[in-house]
Amino acid sequence: MTVQSVLAKTSLCRTSALGGRWYQCDDCDRLTKRHNSCGDRHCPQCSGGKRQNFSDRASKLILDGVNYYQVVFTLPEVVSTMALANRQEIAELLFHSAWKSLKKTVETEQQYELAALMVLHTWNQKLDAHWHVHALVPGAGPSLSDGGWIKARAPQVDGYEDDRQYLVDAINLRRSFRKIAVAHLQRLRKNDKLKLDGSLAYLQGDEAWEEMIDQLESKEWVSYIEPPPTESSRGEHVVRYLTRYLTGGPISDYRIIAADDHEVTFWAREGRTTGGESLQVPFTLSTSEFIRRWCLHILPKELTKTRQFGGWSNTKAEEYLAKCRASLTDADRSQAGTLDLLSDEVDSVEAEPESTLCCEHCGSESLRLTHEYEKRPWSEIFRRDSKDSPLWYRESQEKDDIRFWDGAMGEGFSEWYAWYLKSGIESARERTAPETAPESNAKAGTRQLQLF
Numbered sequence: 001m002t003v004q005s006v007l008a009k010t011s012l013c014r015t016s017a018l019g020g021r022w023y024q025c026d027d028c029d030r031l032t033k034r035h036n037s038c039g040d041r042h043c044p045q046c047s048g049g050k051r052q053n054f055s056d057r058a059s060k061l062i063l064d065g066v067n068y069y070q071v072v073f074t075l076p077e078v079v080s081t082m083a084l085a086n087r088q089e090i091a092e093l094l095f096h097s098a099w100k101s102l103k104k105t106v107e108t109e110q111q112y113e114l115a116a117l118m119v120l121h122t123w124n125q126k127l128d129a130h131w132h133v134h135a136l137v138p139g140a141g142p143s144l145s146d147g148g149w150i151k152a153r154a155p156q157v158d159g160y161e162d163d164r165q166y167l168v169d170a171i172n173l174r175r176s177f178r179k180i181a182v183a184h185l186q187r188l189r190k191n192d193k194l195k196l197d198g199s200l201a202y203l204q205g206d207e208a209w210e211e212m213i214d215q216l217e218s219k220e221w222v223s224y225i226e227p228p229p230t231e232s233s234r235g236e237h238v239v240r241y242l243t244r245y246l247t248g249g250p251i252s253d254y255r256i257i258a259a260d261d262h263e264v265t266f267w268a269r270e271g272r273t274t275g276g277e278s279l280q281v282p283f284t285l286s287t288s289e290f291i292r293r294w295c296l297h298i299l300p301k302e303l304t305k306t307r308q309f310g311g312w313s314n315t316k317a318e319e320y321l322a323k324c325r326a327s328l329t330d331a332d333r334s335q336a337g338t339l340d341l342l343s344d345e346v347d348s349v350e351a352e353p354e355s356t357l358c359c360e361h362c363g364s365e366s367l368r369l370t371h372e373y374e375k376r377p378w379s380e381i382f383r384r385d386s387k388d389s390p391l392w393y394r395e396s397q398e399k400d401d402i403r404f405w406d407g408a409m410g411e412g413f414s415e416w417y418a419w420y421l422k423s424g425i426e427s428a429r430e431r432t433a434p435e436t437a438p439e440s441n442a443k444a445g446t447r448q449l450q451l452f
Contacts (some may be wrong), residue, residue, distance in 0.1 A: 066367055167227070
């Protein structure tokens with residue numbers, strides 16, 4: 001029910017079903033209503049506060065005098081497809097493999113203690129399943145041997161003249177990522193923790209599985225290291241980028257060109273221009289296909305999209321940052337960029353809308369709060385007999401109940417149970433006073449297996 005509940009919540013966002021506040025204008029005497037938000041992390045209208053909190057927390061990890069890199073690790077298509085039925089397992093595989101390969105490669109090549117902040121993305125520009133993580137990684141850190149300060153250095157070969165543009169050997173990093181991820185995938189299957197159904201059912205056979213593993217091991221995996229683009233670039237630039245997609249779903253409103261009951265057209269990158277920039281072209285999907293692809297990226301509540309590793313892990317961050325500050329020299333600090341944290345060159349984090357309250361009729365800011373309605377629990381809003389629950393959601397619940405009861409008690413049992421519930425509700429209404437009837441109806445309308 002995760003997908004259905006997310007769609008139901010977002011469809012009710014900022015509507016009267018969630019309560020809110022009524023204000024009366026002193027100038028035109030008319031009412032302005034401000035309804036509560038749903039607060040779901042997939043909702044495009046919500047969670048500006050969560051994004052700001054993440055940005056503030058991540059920015060505290062950034063130190064002057066240090067270059068920061070964005071490293072992107074991407075799973076091959078077949079593994080991304082597995083994630084649709086194994087979200088938690090594949091997310092763990094991706095985070096674990098990305099961090100282990102980064103740590104191993106940096107410690108081997110550069111010999112300093114590493115830290116990383118990672119954010120999970122599950123989509124590409126066309127909203128297909130495309131699981132990858134973006135990692136913010138410092139290009140320097142405390143020495144593993146003597147605690148001194150070490151900066152990432154490029155090898156003394158042609159093509160690497162600027163240390164600021166080099167973190168580690170990209171080929172070594174990709175191969176380490178592939179090796180660790182494939183081993184993790186093998187363990188998941190061996191421990192029977194992978195669901196392989198539908199289009200992937202053929203992988204249940206050992207021969208097909210081994211053939212797929214051979215293909216994964218023979219191809220180059222994608223891990224891309226993006227260095228600071230300019231001398232004035234700072235880690236906050238990467239933080240801004242990561243924050244933008246932390247909540248709100250896989251597509252922003254500004255990319256939507258047109259939408260109706262039949263089609264949705266939006267901007268998507270395709271191909272490249274001369275010089276390497278990606279092209280933005282209109283891309284059209286049927287409305288049902290657009291919704292289906294959007295729903296591919298709804299994640300379980302227990303799946304955390306942001307994680308901190310190494311020196312930035314929650315248990316080590318304070319000690320690690322203190323060690324870094326102690327190791328940095330005055331010369332290192334003097335090399336820091338002077339770009340302000342809220343520079344116009346960096347997109348600011350989206351705040352919650354409606355921060356300035358004004359009359360929706362005349363624009364006056366002279367408003368008085370006249371009524372306030374609390375947001376009710378979701379269990380009450382989505383109750384079977386609630387008039388605020390979306391009709392399609394109620395119908396979906398009824399279908400689920402039919403499948404449940406017919407599967408548990410035999411085909412046709414659901415019809416009898418529906419009659420039983422209706423009779424029970426009617427009987428309760430006859431015996432119950434009007435002022436307490438809604439509570440009785442709610443109790444009678446719940447699925448209670450113990451009755452039988």
